[in-house]
Amino acid sequence: RIPFPFDEFEPKWQARWDAEKTFRTPNPGDADFDASKPKFYVLDMFPYPSGSGLHVGHPEGYTATDIIGRAKRRQGFNVLHPMGWDSFGLPAEQYAIKTGQHPAITTTANIATFKRQLKSLGFGYDWDREIATTDPEYVRWTQWIFLQLYSSYYDEETQKARPVAELEAKGWTRDQIDAVRLAFVHEAPVNWSPDLGTVLANEEVEEWRNKGHIVERRPLRQWMLRITSYAQRLIDELEPLDWPEGIKLLQRNWIGRSEGAEVDFQLAGHTVTVFTTRPDTLFGATYMVLAPEHPYVSEITTADQKAAVEAYITACAAKSDLERGDLNKDKSGVFTGAYATNPVNGAQIPVWIADYVMMGYGTGAIMAVPAHDERDFEFAQKFDLPIVQVVQPTGDQEWQGYTDPGTAVNSGFLDGLPTTEAKAKMIGWLEDEGRGKRRVQFKLRDWLFSRQRYWGEPFPLTWKDGHHYAVPDSELPLLAPPLEDYKPSGSPEPLLTKAREWVELPDGSVRETNTMPQWAGSCWYYLRYCDPRNSGRFISEDAESYWGGGEKPGMVDLYVGGTEHAVLHLLYARFWHKVLFDLGHVHTNEPFQRLVNQGLILGEDGRKMSKSFGNVVNPDDVVREYGADSLRLYEMFMGPLEQVKPWSMKGVEGVSRFLARVWRIAFNQNDDGHWDVSPKVQDVPCTDKELLRVVHETVKKVTEDIEKLSFNTAISQMMICTNAFTQVEVAPLKEFTLLLHALNPFAPHLSEEIHARLGGTTPLSETAWPSYDEAALVSDEIEVVVQVNGKLRDKIRISPATAQADVEALAQASERVKEHTDGKTIRKVIYVPGKLVSIVAN
Numbered sequence: 001r002i003p004f005p006f007d008e009f010e011p012k013w014q015a016r017w018d019a020e021k022t023f024r025t026p027n028p029g030d031a032d033f034d035a036s037k038p039k040f041y042v043l044d045m046f047p048y049p050s051g052s053g054l055h056v057g058h059p060e061g062y063t064a065t066d067i068i069g070r071a072k073r074r075q076g077f078n079v080l081h082p083m084g085w086d087s088f089g090l091p092a093e094q095y096a097i098k099t100g101q102h103p104a105i106t107t108t109a110n111i112a113t114f115k116r117q118l119k120s121l122g123f124g125y126d127w128d129r130e131i132a133t134t135d136p137e138y139v140r141w142t143q144w145i146f147l148q149l150y151s152s153y154y155d156e157e158t159q160k161a162r163p164v165a166e167l168e169a170k171g172w173t174r175d176q177i178d179a180v181r182l183a184f185v186h187e188a189p190v191n192w193s194p195d196l197g198t199v200l201a202n203e204e205v206e207e208w209r210n211k212g213h214i215v216e217r218r219p220l221r222q223w224m225l226r227i228t229s230y231a232q233r234l235i236d237e238l239e240p241l242d243w244p245e246g247i248k249l250l251q252r253n254w255i256g257r258s259e260g261a262e263v264d265f266q267l268a269g270h271t272v273t274v275f276t277t278r279p280d281t282l283f284g285a286t287y288m289v290l291a292p293e294h295p296y297v298s299e300i301t302t303a304d305q306k307a308a309v310e311a312y313i314t315a316c317a318a319k320s321d322l323e324r325g326d327l328n329k330d331k332s333g334v335f336t337g338a339y340a341t342n343p344v345n346g347a348q349i350p351v352w353i354a355d356y357v358m359m360g361y362g363t364g365a366i367m368a369v370p371a372h373d374e375r376d377f378e379f380a381q382k383f384d385l386p387i388v389q390v391v392q393p394t395g396d397q398e399w400q401g402y403t404d405p406g407t408a409v410n411s412g413f414l415d416g417l418p419t420t421e422a423k424a425k426m427i428g429w430l431e432d433e434g435r436g437k438r439r440v441q442f443k444l445r446d447w448l449f450s451r452q453r454y455w456g457e458p459f460p461l462t463w464k465d466g467h468h469y470a471v472p473d474s475e476l477p478l479l480a481p482p483l484e485d486y487k488p489s490g491s492p493e494p495l496l497t498k499a500r501e502w503v504e505l506p507d508g509s510v511r512e513t514n515t516m517p518q519w520a521g522s523c524w525y526y527l528r529y530c531d532p533r534n535s536g537r538f539i540s541e542d543a544e545s546y547w548g549g550g551e552k553p554g555m556v557d558l559y560v561g562g563t564e565h566a567v568l569h570l571l572y573a574r575f576w577h578k579v580l581f582d583l584g585h586v587h588t589n590e591p592f593q594r595l596v597n598q599g600l601i602l603g604e605d606g607r608k609m610s611k612s613f614g615n616v617v618n619p620d621d622v623v624r625e626y627g628a629d630s631l632r633l634y635e636m637f638m639g640p641l642e643q644v645k646p647w648s649m650k651g652v653e654g655v656s657r658f659l660a661r662v663w664r665i666a667f668n669q670n671d672d673g674h675w676d677v678s679p680k681v682q683d684v685p686c687t688d689k690e691l692l693r694v695v696h697e698t699v700k701k702v703t704e705d706i707e708k709l710s711f712n713t714a715i716s717q718m719m720i721c722t723n724a725f726t727q728v729e730v731a732p733l734k735e736f737t738l739l740l741h742a743l744n745p746f747a748p749h750l751s752e753e754i755h756a757r758l759g760g761t762t763p764l765s766e767t768a769w770p771s772y773d774e775a776a777l778v779s780d781e782i783e784v785v786v787q788v789n790g791k792l793r794d795k796i797r798i799s800p801a802t803a804q805a806d807v808e809a810l811a812q813a814s815e816r817v818k819e820h821t822d823g824k825t826i827r828k829v830i831y832v833p834g835k836l837v838s839i840v841a842n
């Protein structure tokens with residue numbers, strides 16, 4: 001038998017919230033908008049509506065934001081808590097290839113499933129603000145923002161994006177302008193997958209290879225976004241945000257700022273510039289390495305090395321940056337036959353090419369200092385190149401392969417200087433001599449933004465006579481035409497190229513046929529939620545200024561989602577937001593003020609939930625068996641929100657039993673199965689001081705714990721409170737209702753249902769959050785420990801005024817004490833006032 005009738009009342013409350021739009025949030029300008037209320041914008045990372053529906057990982061973060069959103073609403077905030085769909089993407093298209101169904105159809109069906117599932121969990125979303133990135137009205141503004149990037153450049157002087165129109169006015173030519181746009185065309189070797197029919201970002205390669213797809217390197221003409229212009233700001237403006245340190249570190253490392261120098265080497269009539277973070281080691285540079293793609297390679301290679309060099313270049317072309325960098329264990333390379341002059345000592349050093357030097361970083365050329373760089377050390381050992389010590393370690397470490405700071409040796413005018421000073425002195429020398437200069441370098445690359453797929457936003461651009469042109473705003477959204485065949489052709493021609501009638505325009509120009517990556521939509525969805533139906537602007541000024549209000553730099557007050565987006569979505573969205581900020585479209589310079597990552601939920605077996613392990617839990621099954629409130633409460637009770645936790649059906653059962661206990665304080669089931677209000681609940685003043693204390697303690701702790709997102713401890717406190725009600729004869733209505741108030745954001749259906757059945761006319765969700773009574777918190781009871789023969793046997797609570805004889809009697813009357821004294825003679829009883837009763841018995 002079901003311990004409480006959740007299957008009756010949960011759908012009932014959900015229908016009511018829907019019909020009454022309980023969680024609708026008015027916007028500035030709406031008749032019911034109250035501008036005097038502070039705002040609280042709480043956001044979930046919106047899901048990709050996959051074919052498999054919601055899994056139990058989704059409701060973890062969603063329940064957390066729902067609890068805080070519901071509580072803040074009742075605490076007098078205008079709460080913005082929206083939901084939507086990240087609905088472009090490759091899987092929908094893969095599915096279309098398999099089944100022949102248009103991605104729009106499967107996407108719509110999947111969204112319907114997700115929405116039904118989310119509603120079945122009772123989340124208080126404002127569904128009037130629902131958006132899908134595939135909605136034509138949404139696509140319009142995604143394309144509009146792209147055009148903002150396209151028609152802007154980064155002004156180094158003001159460190160801000162500005163319209164290229166300003167450059168036009170200054171007489172810049174079209175080619176000059178195209179070279180500085182924030183969205184630009186670039187030909188570069190990229191990760192191309194012939195069977196997926198698209199290029200992939202570096203971070204995406206491993207996943208698709210593991211799924212059995214081929215990914216190769218291939219030079220292609222692509223659209224890039226100039227995120228590198230923002231590298232320094234993306235680092236600096238991360239600092240004041242309330243994000244987990246680990247995520248900040250990942251972003252910082254991804255952006256990868258290095259300070260160092262450029263050094264010029266002379267080589268067969270060319271000047272080859274290298275980038276180094278260790279200019280202090282220049283005297284130890286014993287050879288030079290160029291990336292195989294370096295433009296000088298063919299010119300400097302000597303005749304007898306030509307064949308070997310060319311063979312090596314061909315072999316490298318297939319490798320990704322990752323394979324050449326971090327995964328490159330066995331160093332390889334070829335001598336070019338050329339020698340360069342070390343500018344500091346005139347030494348002739350051999351020039352090699354090797355794939356551990358990347359063309360896309362620094363200058364694509366390095367000075368190799370094998371004594372103090374690991375990669376150079378491995379390489380020099382393998383190819384028997386000279387190794388010269390130029391840094392003396394601080395301790396008694398071996399100098400070969402010593403990479404830490406130390407003292408300069410064998411380095412002429414640097415000798416004796418600690419590394420930091422030696423770096424500065426060498427940079428000074430290089431600048432004085434005109435042989436180099438100080439330079440800051442970032443690992444971050446420009447963002448490869450084009451895909452060759454169908455199910456994404458088309459670029460709002462056309463081409464004529466080799467030049468690109470923006471589609472006018474009035475023609476947006478530019479939607480892709482329906483296609484019969486989504487199958488990749490194996491060539492890097494974008495799929496849309498097949499739609500001849502769409503591509504070829506009457507004036508002889510053709511449409512750009514690349515599409516945007518899935519990241520585009522998620523770069524700005526949090527802005528659109530603020531004003532989702534605006535057809536004249538991507539967000540109104542009023543909505544932007546209200547929902548972005550506050551002293552903090554970030555717009556969203558709390559953003560909850562998984563860690564997997566640390567350097568992708570969270571970096572891309574920050575970049576777009578800064579461009580919009582520079583151009584005056586938003587007044588905050590960051591999108592997300594506070595970020596919290598929920599921990600992964602593992603299977604019962606402790607492994608990642610996955611179809612292949614057969615350990616996936618479907619929320620629908622849990623809701624059917626135990627109800628939505630049990631699922632919500634369980635996911636919050638599993639442990640701290642940010643921790644990785646294994647699933648346990650026993651655990652779900654446990655919290656479900658707790659909810660049943662709350663229910664049974666208020667109701668008794670009669671013989672025909674109906675639940676009658678229990679005589680235990682009475683509308684009388686609470687005279688039990690201890691009960692009063694526990695109840696007010698609960699309101700206090702739950703209020704504070706919600707603020708700290710410490711939901712598991714809040715639930716523990718409510719369990720203590722429920723036990724207290726179970727133990728007393730009479731549950732005073734006012735105090736019992738306080739427990740329901742505290743429980744409401746966690747178990748909204750159950751708390752509302754009990755409240756209503758006990759005569760509550762206004763739903764809890766429509767009433768103010770309760771306050772607690774400080775005076776009730778102080779317990780005037782004290783705890784006294786009872787020992788029998790020196791062993792702790794019980795603790796009793798007494799009023800400090802209790803007479804010694806009464807305390808001793810109470811102690812001896814305790815059941816736990818009696819277990820140890822029964823049948824024995826009490827020899828002695830000692831009372832240490834307010835602390836201890838010690839009984840000696842034998």
Ligand code: ANZ
Nearest residue numbers: 258275276277278281356357358361362364369372373
């Ligand atoms: C000489 C040297 C001596 C270096 C030494 C290091 C230690 P980060 O910190 O990652 O920026 N480097 C420069 N350009 C490179 C490229 N395109 N591909 C591969 N390696 C490259 O690293 C900068 C260092 O990585 C540079 O400093 C350079 O090696 C190498 F004791 O120069 B160093």
